[in-house]
Amino acid sequence: MKKIKYLIIFTTLILSACSSIKLTYDYNPRSLTWPRAYALKVYVGEFSETSDSVFGEMKLIGTEHDLRHVFVIEPRDFLRRAVIAEIRNSNLFPTAETEDEANIVLKGTLDKFYVDFTIHKIPQQPNGLEYKYMSKGWIKASFYVYQKDKLLYKINASSQVDGKGEMFLFGHWEDAVRKDLDRMLQPMIFAVMDSIETFLSRR
Numbered sequence: 261m262k263k264i265k266y267l268i269i270f271t272t273l274i275l276s277a278c279s280s281i282k283l284t285y286d287y288n289p290r291s292l293t294w295p296r297a298y299a300l301k302v303y304v305g306e307f308s309e310t311s312d313s314v315f316g317e318m319k320l321i322g323t324e325h326d327l328r329h330v331f332v333i334e335p336r337d338f339l340r341r342a343v344i345a346e347i348r349n350s351n352l353f354p355t356a357e358t359e360d361e362a363n364i365v366l367k368g369t370l371d372k373f374y375v376d377f378t379i380h381k382i383p384q385q386p387n388g389l390e391y392k393y394m395s396k397g398w399i400k401a402s403f404y405v406y407q408k409d410k411l412l413y414k415i416n417a418s419s420q421v422d423g424k425g426e427m428f429l430f431g432h433w434e435d436a437v438r439k440d441l442d443r444m445l446q447p448m449i450f451a452v453m454d455s456i457e458t459f460l461s462r463r
Contacts, residue, residue, distance in 0.1 A: 282334045283316075283434060287342035288442045289349035290450065298460060302353040303362035307340035307401075309370045316375030316397070318433065323381050331437075339370050339401060339445070346449045352457060365406040366456075372400040372418075375444075377437055379427070389426055393433070395440045397421040403452050405459070415455050419448035 314336060320327040335341075343366065348355055356362035375397040382392055398420050405413040421444035427436060 279329055281318075281329050281331045283331045283437060285333050285338050285438055285441055287338070287345045287445060288438075289342075289346045290446055292350065294350055294352040294453075294457065296457065296461070297351045298353050298457075300353060300363040300460070301356040301361060302347060302364045302366055303356040303359045304340055304344045304347065305359060305365050305367040307337055307343075307368045307370060309336065314370065314373045316377060316437070318377045318437075319379065321378060321380045333441075339368070339373075339399075342445050343368075343449055343452075346446075346453065350453070352453060363407065364412075366403060367406065368401055368403040370399075370401050372398060374398050375421075375437070375441070377433070377440075379433060389428060391427040392424065393427060393436060394424045395421060395437070397440060397444045399444055399448060401448070405456060413456070413459050415452050417448045417452050419444050419451075 315330055315332045318329045318331055320329075344355065347353055353364075359365055375395065377393060377395050379391050379393045381390065384390060398418075400416075400418040403415040403417060404411060405415075421440050423440055423443065425436060427433065
């Protein structure tokens with residue numbers, strides 16, 4: 261009976277130290293315009309996921325009990341929504357609401373996504389600083405450009421982030437993660453749009 265009691269306590273500690281939390285994320289597009297604009301309407305279709313690795317890890321180091329959390333991004337179609345936000349923010353293409361009214365359809369697969377976010381508690385500083393963090397992230401995706409159900413072009417894209425920063429309150433870790441996700445996604449989406457623009461300009 262005593263062994264079962266210790267097993268329950270041990271299991272509870274493990275679950276509390278390695279729990280899952282959700283992160284809501286809305287991509288923040290760049291403030292830029294393109295030198296050329298196209299009248300072709302673009303519809304951003306489905307972005308499927310080829311693995312269940314759409315999550316990250318967050319570790320809190322230096323407190324009484326070091327914690328490790330797994331966080332997942334909800335909703336899961338964050339890459340598709342990020343592409344739509346970037347296209348709508350630029351003057352490169354007008355977006356279509358349905359696939360039928362579009363001249364070009366952009367689809368994709370999210371092949372790999374992972375973010376490691378480590379937060380270190382440091383001694384209280386005169387300016388009130390309490391935490392510093394380090395982040396590492398990887399993303400890999402395939403993009404497909406269709407016209408009339410015919411595949412015109414495939415783009416393999418990837419990006420990564422390797423950053424560090426400081427926080428005054430641990431409760432604001434979500435904002436720091438969101439900014440690093442923007443930093444990781446922005447160059448990849450920009451490169452994809454630039455590749456599509458170059459492809460269209462040569463047709």
